[in-house]
Amino acid sequence: MITISIQQLLIYILLVVAIVAIAVLIVVFTKLLPTLKSLAKTMENVEALSTTAREDLDSVQGIITNVSRSVTDVTGVIANNKSNLKAATNLVNAAAGLAKLTRSKTKK
Numbered sequence: 001m002i003t004i005s006i007q008q009l010l011i012y013i014l015l016v017v018a019i020v021a022i023a024v025l026i027v028v029f030t031k032l033l034p035t036l037k038s039l040a041k042t043m044e045n046v047e048a049l050s051t052t053a054r055e056d057l058d059s060v061q062g063i064i065t066n067v068s069r070s071v072t073d074v075t076g077v078i079a080n081n082k083s084n085l086k087a088a089t090n091l092v093n094a095a096a097g098l099a100k101l102t103r104s105k106t107k108k
Contacts, residue, residue, distance in 0.1 A: 078085075
């Protein structure tokens with residue numbers, strides 16, 4: 001007669017469960033491998049895109065900085081030449097008034 005104790009039976013059951021679990025894990029990892037390879041390629045593409053986007057953003061930032069400096073310079077020029085602009089405006093108004101006066105005298 002073959003005598004098997006409960007402890008031996010539990011050990012055999014655990015061994016069978018472990019072997020089945022290892023087989024299932026091997027199958028799962030084998031099926032995941034193509035997905036992981038595809039994910040690695042996608043991540044490389046994303047890295048290239050993010051590098052390009054970062055370079056483009058740096059270029060845009062440079063353009064914005066240049067435009068900001070130009071606007072600041074133009075604002076400074078306008079602020080410094082306010083009196084010149086007022087004088088030119090007054091000169092134009094005086095010339096227009098003189099022209100109007102000349103026209104009104106020639107009409108009479």
